Amino acid sequence: NALVRRAGGFIIQLLPNTPEDTILKLEENIEQMPFYTDLLDMDYDCEKIIREIILKDFDINIMDSKSAYYKCNCSKNRFRTGLAMLEISELETMKHEEVVTECHFCNKKYKFTAQDIEEIIKENNK
Numbered sequence: 001n002a003l004v005r006r007a008g009g010f011i012i013q014l015l016p017n018t019p020e021d022t023i024l025k026l027e028e029n030i031e032q033m034p035f036y037t038d039l040l041d042m043d044y045d046c047e048k049i050i051r052e053i054i055l056k057d058f059d060i061n062i063m064d065s066k067s068a069y070y071k072c073n074c075s076k077n078r079f080r081t082g083l084a085m086l087e088i089s090e091l092e093t094m095k096h097e098e099v100v101t102e103c104h105f106c107n108k109k110y111k112f113t114a115q116d117i118e119e120i121i122k123e124n125n126k
Contacts, residue, residue, distance in 0.1 A: 006040040010054065022058075029056050072106035079103075079110045084120050091121050 012030075014023065033039075033053050044052075047062065079101045083091070095117040101110045 074103040076110040
């Protein structure tokens, strides 16, 4: 079994009219870069990777930084909207028992009662 020790990455977006020599130096720095996971294992943080490897030999000024985090934007209402897209016949078969939906990103579960399904059916019949 393979395990993920650490994960990370970066995106570089060049501004219009970036000089060719800047692009070449940036490409050279990235080609010589160790694996990102290895850098994390060596206790490099994002800023150190940027300063010492990716933008090595560039005059840089980091003006702001923010921590990245994952936040799922699922909600019961979003799943309700998904249920409302089903055929009425499918909803009719569901209305006799509780329906549980699960977000594939955060694993949160949302329960819909028979009454909830009935309301969806009524709204679809309008």
